[in-house]
Amino acid sequence: QQQVKQSPQSLIVQKGGISIINCAYENTAFDYFPWYQQFPGKGPALLIAIRPDVSEKKEGRFTISFNKSAKQFSLHIMDSQPGDSATYFCAASGGGSFQKLVFGTGTRLLVSP
Amino acid sequence: DAGITQSPRHKVTETGTPVTLRCHQTENHRYMYWYRQDPGHGLRLIHYSYGVKDTDKGEVSDGYSVSRSKTEDFLLTLESATSSQTSVYFCATGQGTEKLFFGSGTQLSVL
Numbered sequence: 001q002q003q004v005k006q007s008p009q010s011l012i013v014q015k016g017g018i019s020i021i022n023c024a025y026e027n028t029a030f031d032y033f034p035w036y037q038q039f040p041g042k043g044p045a046l047l048i049a050i051r052p053d054v055s056e057k058k059e060g061r062f063t064i065s066f067n068k069s070a071k072q073f074s075l076h077i078m079d080s081q082p083g084d085s086a087t088y089f090c091a092a093s094g095g096g097s098f099q100k101l102v103f104g105t106g107t108r109l110l111v112s113p
Numbered sequence: 114d115a116g117i118t119q120s121p122r123h124k125v126t127e128t129g130t131p132v133t134l135r136c137h138q139t140e141n142h143r144y145m146y147w148y149r150q151d152p153g154h155g156l157r158l159i160h161y162s163y164g165v166k167d168t169d170k171g172e173v174s175d176g177y178s179v180s181r182s183k184t185e186d187f188l189l190t191l192e193s194a195t196s197s198q199t200s201v202y203f204c205a206t207g208q209g210t211e212k213l214f215f216g217s218g219t220q221l222s223v224l
Contacts, residue, residue, distance in 0.1 A: 006155070032211060043117075043203050043215025044156070089155055093210045100171070101210045103148075105155040 003027055004092050006104030013111050019077040021107045023090035026071065031094035034101070035064065035075050038087045047088070048075070080111045116140045117216040119204050125222045132191040134219050136204030138184075145187040146205040146213065147171075147179060156203065162187055194223040 005024045013019045023033075034049035050057045050064040050073065057064045063076040077084055090104040116139035126132050136145060147159040148171075158171030160179040168179050176198060178190045191198055199222050205213040 009153075034212075041217070043205070043217050044213075045215065046212050049211070100158060100161065101213065102158075103156040105153060 003102045004090055004104040006090050006107060008107060009105070010108045011110070013077075013080045013109065015080065015082060015111055015113055017080050017111075019075075019080045019084065019109055019111070021075045021088055021090070021109070022072065023074065023092075023104050024070075024072045025092050027092070027094070028071070029094045030092040032092065033064070033066065033073050034091050035062075036089045036091060036103075038089065038106075040086075044089055077109075080109075082111045082113050085109055085111050117204060117206055117214055119202075119216040119219050121219060122217065123220045125224065126194050127224055128195060129193050132194050132221065132223075134189045134202055134204075134221070136187045136189070136206075136216060138187075138204075138206045140206055140214065141184060142206035142208055142214070143184075144207050144209060145181065146207075147177070147187070147189045148203045148205060149173065149200040150203060150218070151200050159189065159202075194221075196223050199223045 007022050035047045036044035037047040038044040048059050048062050050066050052068050055066050061078045066073045088107045091101045093101045118137045120135045146161040148156045150156050157173045159177050160171055162168045162181040180188045202219045204216040207213040
């Protein structure tokens, strides 16, 4: 049972374009939604995160959009660069006495020069 | 990688043999986690620790055990490795779940 559903599985974007990755969740107790970026041969690293009290968070070229009523959140990468080519994971946590992170299945992004 | 060292980085073993993976951190983080990464499944939590000798199961804990005798070390043991445990294993640490720091992973192949 996948608690966080991520799409697409892979994505090819031209340099300068916008990359969009979507995630959906079911557990309304989730209250923390991070995105992790992973380069080949490396472990994931926290990229950006959002809480449900805001609908959008921007850090440089990376933006999270959050729709609480639809239980969806997405990552937008503006002006995508070849260096952004990586695998991106959405995740969620919240509820209970210990908030374990649950990850999506990942999106492999390739930004073509 | 925030002072997280995983060893070994690569291992090939045979079905039925015991395997131990080690995670060592220098950040003095309270929480430590073991994840496995498989295509189509993303990262799945195997076990985690919230303090020395305090551990609990994650979503895919069958066939795995862990131990944490010191703050800095978290061991993952496959008592009798199976081919389904071929995977990339990541250790992560953090003060909670709000920001996890991951190691570089261990590629395990069970033949």
